[in-house]
Amino acid sequence: MFQKTKVTIFSFSIFVFMLIFNMNLAFADETNSSKSTEGIKATVLDTLTIDNAELEQSHGIKNQKVQILITSGSHKGEKLIIDNTIDTSMSENFSLSKGDNILISIEEKNGKITKAYMYQFDRGKYLLYLTLGFVILMILIGGIKGIKSVFTLALTIIIILKVLPTLLLKGYDPVTTSVLICIGIIVFTLLIVSGINRKTVSAIIGTSCGVAMAGLIALLMGNLTKLTGYGTEESQMLMYIPQNINFNYKGLLFAAILMGALGAIMDVSMSIASSMNEIDDSNPNISTASLMKAGMSVGKDIMGTMSNTLILAYIGASLQFVILLMAYNISFIEIINQNVIATEIVRALSGSIGLISSIPITIFVSGILRNRKARRRLEI
Template identity: 50%
Template structure:
């Protein structure tokens, strides 16, 4: 008995503490890129209820950050689920998590595939085509895109993360983006002012409709999994999830509504320049005719964009022959319907608003020129 006791004590002393590293809290964690050097496939094991598991023994080299050039060996556990498995092979570039523990212990695990290179290639192609085709206007378009991203990442999202009501700041950011974009692309003139007022009005109307209808049908704003996860973030912010939903609706509709507003204002200006003798009514009707053609395609754009993101869900409903009454009344489906229809209504109302404002301003400018 004494011998056994001494053996146990000796093992406790001799076993290094880092064996228990997986139960310890890491001192620091990094996400870096790595390249797979070697992969050895482990044996496939069948666990409970037919679930297959496998381990890949991976040797990889870190190619970024603090441990650049270092080589590590790690185990990549697979669970026979393509949604979560990161199956690697030699030569793959991956994102790895690096965890530092006390006593200089470092653990590395495969987190995801490194996709950023091709994303940057695609972005580069997009920017190049805009500049080549648009020339000076294309360069301005790239600048406005950068400003929009900056406004969202550095203004809108940080303010939301502080718990500020998302609806007013979304409206203000949307109007700010609209003003900067249209003035930079079209210059400071009657056409741009008309497009800004028409676009801003359409976005605000879209948001108000979404807010009213969403409140009446009791949308929670928690239909997306990401929204639910926000309840557990370390900042402990008490989010207004319904407000976040309406904020998303406003931003989602902004692009299409801005496109329509600028198209109508530009069309009316070109028609007026071609025939300055047209009356206000004739000029307004010409703008409305152009708007009617745009309306059919742009409303489809919004509806198809929102439907496209819900295809897997719609297929599930079809596969299980879910009743239409249940489908329409589900929070997640009602959210998408309100989102797409309110955005489309705002888009449609932007056409007469922009046409009216543009007609009034252009005719006013003509009168001022003639009086000089």
């Protein structure tokens, strides 16, 4: 019976995955109905750089005559010579060399290319290698659970990078949408990886309560600190997207905080529930109080490192901005009151509070479920 239940859950999960994948293709067809002339792949065949005298006269602007071979799209196989302008004063170096893989943008007239220019390196191949290495390592070390983890990770990525943004672009409320998506990710991930058991139920309840706590703190502090939600350049650019959607920016901030905290809280809850389950299996005669004490000991060890992880991740995202403020001798009080910095502080501490809250909740639920199992054993 239990084995059939696991098979049913796994089969249903595959169905959901395929459904979302098909939605992804449908959305892609919808958004790419017009012919795009960007993101076309090309390889550099040869380069010709202007001389240094001309470089000095151009005030650090260098121009390369680059011969390229188009390797994708309707013009695949065509060779072009394009100009690649480089500002040598900028830190990002787009200087090209023979053999470089690049992405180009083209302008067409009557099916012929009238203009083309390079706008980014093609890094996809190397990112794919990195991803494959990650997947192979997970499977080699994790076995069946590694395969399940890869599956749930792929599902989560599709949901976060495709389904959630699509729903928000269609005008759905970010608070409600993010809460429902978080619940779905929590339940599917933990059920698929660990199946239906006390450990999974404890982790689901602990994670859900922790994420809810993080969200509530974020909403409360966001209102008290008057955070607008559009302190970043990307959020400001959302005001000018062609869909003309009037976003709830505070809701988007709430959704970002939930998503950022979800993984760490899920990790903590499952680690504690799994540890308590292993202790119980190894020593069935241990008292519930002693088991919960052991769980709290594990939780305390995890709490310090995971809180650091969250805070370092969030603050690290604003490191360049902090350095910029420090370079101009702006006081600490002024720095923490900057909208961007205050937002990151609220993100980090809200997520950490949710993480800490999940620890006693997971331990308490694990203890209750363990008592019920013990009572059933005695009744039998």
